[in-house]
Amino acid sequence: MSTVREDRIMKRVFLSPAVVILLALSIFPLLWSLGISFTDMQRGGSTIARQAAAEGITEGVGFLGLGFELTGRNYQRLLVDGRLHSTVRNTMIYVFVGVTIQYVIGLGLATVLNQPFRGRNIVRVIFLMPMMMTPVAAAYTGRMFFDSNALRSPLAHFLRQFSKAIGLEQAISVPWFTDIGWAPIAILIIDAWQWIPFMTLILLAGMQAIPEDIYEAARVDGANVLQIFWRVTVPILLPISLTVILIRGLEIFKIIDVVVVTTGGGPGSATESLTLYIFEQALSNGNYGYASAIAYILLILVIIFATIFLTVGRRWIRGSAERGK
Amino acid sequence: MGTRGRRWLRRSSRRPLWGSAILYGVVIFWCFIVLFPFYWLATTSVKRPIDVSRGPNYIPYIDFQPIPDHWEEMFGIQRESTERHFRNSLVSAIGSTILSVVIGAMAGYGLSRFRYYWGRLGWDNDNIAFWIISQRFLPPAIFIVPFVLLYNALSLIDTYAGLIIAYTMFNIPFAVWIMRDFFNGLPVDLEESARVDGATRWQAFIRIVLPLSAPGLVAVAIFSFIFAWNEYLFALMLTNFNAITMPVLIAGQNNTRGIEWWFISALTLMAVVPVIIMGLLLERFITRGLTAGAVKG
Numbered sequence: 001m002s003t004v005r006e007d008r009i010m011k012r013v014f015l016s017p018a019v020v021i022l023l024a025l026s027i028f029p030l031l032w033s034l035g036i037s038f039t040d041m042q043r044g045g046s047t048i049a050r051q052a053a054a055e056g057i058t059e060g061v062g063f064l065g066l067g068f069e070l071t072g073r074n075y076q077r078l079l080v081d082g083r084l085h086s087t088v089r090n091t092m093i094y095v096f097v098g099v100t101i102q103y104v105i106g107l108g109l110a111t112v113l114n115q116p117f118r119g120r121n122i123v124r125v126i127f128l129m130p131m132m133m134t135p136v137a138a139a140y141t142g143r144m145f146f147d148s149n150a151l152r153s154p155l156a157h158f159l160r161q162f163s164k165a166i167g168l169e170q171a172i173s174v175p176w177f178t179d180i181g182w183a184p185i186a187i188l189i190i191d192a193w194q195w196i197p198f199m200t201l202i203l204l205a206g207m208q209a210i211p212e213d214i215y216e217a218a219r220v221d222g223a224n225v226l227q228i229f230w231r232v233t234v235p236i237l238l239p240i241s242l243t244v245i246l247i248r249g250l251e252i253f254k255i256i257d258v259v260v261v262t263t264g265g266g267p268g269s270a271t272e273s274l275t276l277y278i279f280e281q282a283l284s285n286g287n288y289g290y291a292s293a294i295a296y297i298l299l300i301l302v303i304i305f306a307t308i309f310l311t312v313g314r315r316w317i318r319g320s321a322e323r324g325k
Numbered sequence: 326m327g328t329r330g331r332r333w334l335r336r337s338s339r340r341p342l343w344g345s346a347i348l349y350g351v352v353i354f355w356c357f358i359v360l361f362p363f364y365w366l367a368t369t370s371v372k373r374p375i376d377v378s379r380g381p382n383y384i385p386y387i388d389f390q391p392i393p394d395h396w397e398e399m400f401g402i403q404r405e406s407t408e409r410h411f412r413n414s415l416v417s418a419i420g421s422t423i424l425s426v427v428i429g430a431m432a433g434y435g436l437s438r439f440r441y442y443w444g445r446l447g448w449d450n451d452n453i454a455f456w457i458i459s460q461r462f463l464p465p466a467i468f469i470v471p472f473v474l475l476y477n478a479l480s481l482i483d484t485y486a487g488l489i490i491a492y493t494m495f496n497i498p499f500a501v502w503i504m505r506d507f508f509n510g511l512p513v514d515l516e517e518s519a520r521v522d523g524a525t526r527w528q529a530f531i532r533i534v535l536p537l538s539a540p541g542l543v544a545v546a547i548f549s550f551i552f553a554w555n556e557y558l559f560a561l562m563l564t565n566f567n568a569i570t571m572p573v574l575i576a577g578q579n580n581t582r583g584i585e586w587w588f589i590s591a592l593t594l595m596a597v598v599p600v601i602i603m604g605l606l607l608e609r610f611i612t613r614g615l616t617a618g619a620v621k622g
Contacts, residue, residue, distance in 0.1 A: 003520070007439065010526040014435030017428045018457065018497050025494040026460045029471035036470055112351050115340075125605055126356050129363065132600040134555045136572040137593035141362045144369070144586060152586075154365065154381045193358070250462040257557040261576050275558070278466040283562065288470045295467040302464055 037075075037293040041068040043286030074293035084294060086269050087277040088301070093184055094191070094273065095252045095305070099245055101192050106199025107241075111229070113200065114207045124204075131197040139261035142190035146176035146262075177263050180270040187271055190258050195251075199244055206240040207233065235320045242313040246306065253302050274298045363597075370395055370590035377586050395587045399595070406574075411595065414570040416485050417560075418553035421492035425549040426542055428493070429500020432457070434530055436501070437508035438516075454505055461498035465558055476563055483568045491563060492553040500545045507541030508534065547607055551600055571596040 078084060113124055130138065147153035156173065163172040176186040210233065218228050234241075256275040259265060265272035265280075278298065282291035340348075369377060371391035382388035399407050435441075436450050443453065472491065473482075481487035515537070516529040524532070535542070560570040575596060578589045 006526060011435055011439035011441065013527075014431045014439070014530075015441065015453075018432035018501055019453075021428065021494055021497060022457065022460055025490065026463065026468075029468050029475065030463070032471040032474075033467055108351075109355060112348060112355075115348055117345075117348055117352070123352055123356065126359055128604060129359055129601060132551065132604045133597050134557075134572045134575065134593070136555075136557055136576045137596055138362075140575065140578075140589050140593060141366060143584075144365065145362070151379055152377065152381065154361075154383070157381045193362075254464055254466070254558075256466075257572070257576065260557075261579070275464065275466040278469060279558070279562070282469045282473070288474075292467075292470050295464070295469065298464045299467050302462065306462065 033292040033295060036288055037296050038070055038072060039068040039289045040071050040073065041288040043288060068289070071289070074290045077290060078293060078297060083269050083272070084277065084297075087272045087274050088297070090184060090270070090272060091253060091255070091274045091298075091301075094188065094255055095249050098188050098191055098252050099249045101188065102196050102199050102248060103241070103245055105192070106196050106244075107203055107237075109196065109200045110203035110207055111233070113204050127200055128197045130194045131201075133194065135194060135257040136261055138190055138194045139258040142186065142193075142258070143177070143262055146174075146186045146189075148173055148175055148178070178267060180267055183263050183267060183271045187255075187258055187262060190262065191252065191255065195248060199248065202240060202244045203237060206237050210236050238317055238320055242309070242317070246309050246313075249305060249309070250302060253298065253305070274301075366590045366593055369586055370588075370594060372587055374585075374587060395591045398588065399591050407592075407595070409567075410569055410571050410574045413485070413488075413564075413568050414554055414572075414596070415599075417488035417492060417568070417570060418550050420485065420489035421496060421553045422546050422549040424489065424493040425496035425500045426546050429497055429545055430504045430535065430538070430542060432497075432501045433504025433506075434508050434534065436505045438513070454502065457498050458502045459498075461495070461502075465495075469558075469562060472559070473562060481563070483564045483566060485568055487563050488553075488560065488568055488570070491559050492549075492556060495556075495559075496549040496552055499548060503545050503548075504538070504541055507538050511537055543607055547603060550603070554596075554600055 109127060113120065113127065133141075145153055145155045148156050151157075159173065160171040163170075174182055176182050214232055214236075215228060218232050223231065254275055255273045256279060259271055259273050259276050263271045265276055269277075274294070275298070278291050278294050281287045281294060368383070368385060368391075371385065371393065372380075372382065372389055373392055373394075376382050376389040380389075385391040436454050439450075441450050441453055442448070446452070448456070476482045476487055481490070511534065515533050519529045519533050520526070554570075555572060556570075557572045557576065560568075560573045561576070564570070564573065571592070575589065575592050578584065578592070
């Protein structure tokens with residue numbers, strides 16, 4: 001077999017499995033759910049239609065006898081669904097506040113780990129541990145800590161002792177999961193505890209790739225530690241920072257497990273995330289059509305977020321590269 | 326390595342005392358933040374229920390008397406359930422990891438070594454690679470309805486195959502991305518000389534390229550495994566009894582008997598331990614594999 005012909009075949013063999021799987025399990029469901037979002041499909045609808053067809057009834061079982069009607073009503077309903085609006089707001093808070101907290105602390109910890117000190121290797125491994133915990137388990141652990149009963153929760157106990165120590169009459173007690181204001185904060189903290197290590201890991205790798213000469217040159221020019229950090233480290237880390245922020249942001253858009261385990265979306269719908277709402281509409285209520293329409297809203301939000309981020313990000317990188325010259 | 330050694334000496338000799346104090350302060354504080362929850366899980370799993378609700382009790386043998394009951398329950402009365410869920414997690418995670426590594430390495434190699442051009446879309450290698458990675462970031466919520474319909478139609482609900490297929494789909498984009506970066510960093514000379522000696526593409530790939538890319542393969546395997554092991558939404562949606570995995574089991578502990586923190590803690594540790602052991606053993610690989618392409622230039 002000639003090499004050229006072999007390569008023509010092999011090049012398909014190498015790429016095809018991945019492409020076929022993605023087409024079948026990603027692109028096809030994506031288009032399918034776009035179609036469903038324009039119907040009033042309910043769970044069990046097709047069974048009813050099949051029974052009706054078996055009994056010879058073709059009237060009143062919907063479009064082509066499939067058990068659902070074509071409709072644009074799902075998209076009208078989006079506009080007036082107050083619960084949806086609060087889940088969108090919650091999700092945005094999780095994404096923007098969450099990413100900011102995680103990036104700032106992650107960058108700080110990466111800077112610390114980039115310093116030479118005794119026991120650095122073991123500390124680096126310890127710092128990674130939260131990432132390996134099942135999010136569901138992290139959420140239960142968070143529930144133990146944010147329990148406002150000081151007999152159960154070490155955190156509440158600490159707050160009580162602390163307020164006693166500084167002489168407060170009324171002990172500080174935070175209603176973590178029962179208060180509309182505090183519940184999202186508790187969820188943000190649990191997610192941050194778990195995912196700061198990811199930021200640290202990647203940013204640290206970025207810092208270690210910065211050649212020593214650059215620092216040396218900055219020091220020769222008389223820059224102090226802070227100046228070196230702001231003028232050298234941060235700009236060089238800009239591209240990789242944008243990447244981790246984008247990855248984490250897109251991941252937080254998917255948040256559901258922590259919310260399910262800690263608050264179940266409550267109080268009211270103060271902590272409900274979009275993914276959780278879609279899940280409930282689809283599987284608890286069986287509103288396949290409406291759930292698909294909301295899922296498309298989520299997809300559009302994600303695309304807007306990623307596009308703005310990539311456009312603005314690229315401009316920043318270019319800008320800082322020019323300033324650096 | 327030599328430069329790093331010298332830098333170590335230079336910097337640490339230059340660092341003022343207050344600098345060291347702050348450094349160690351931050352390190353110790355954050356180690357506490359990370360480790361205390363694990364400590365709390367470990368101690369809670371050996372506490373009597375009364376010690377959990379009339380606490381908080383911190384130190385075993387001083388504050389409370391540890392008991393092995395909950396662990397005994399998990400491996401005794403509940404043995405069947407524990408084993409089943411653990412096995413389900415293991416089978417679906419390992420199955421999807423193997424598939425993702427194989428398919429990801431193949432596609433990554435293809436994108437790194439051949440030139441593709443999808444005429445109708447006008448896409449070259451970079452476009453294809455971007456399309457593949459972009460699939461990783463689609464919100465899974467959009468797949469809920471079609472997957473439920475599809476899996477019902479194909480009778481894949483509550484089967485290992487169903488979970489493995491779903492997780493493989495989610496892991497492939499990342500696997501392709503990392504492996505492509507990794508192969509881009511490998512020189513082509515070795516393969517070419519092997520091919521001059523008469524090896525086929527496939528032989529060169531299996532015998533020369535794969536052994537050289539162990540760090541990348543291990544990184545992909547770890548990430549795929551951890552993703553599948555910890556995944557909750559699809560496991561909840563696509564299983565109902567036989568194939569329920571650990572995360573769904575743990576999340577479901579919020580049952581009628583009230584929350585049994587001691588039992589949840591034991592279960593949680595059970596679920597965490599394999600991943601932590603793997604992560605600790607292979608931490609080096611994670612960083613190397615993940616940053617092979619991410620950091621250069």
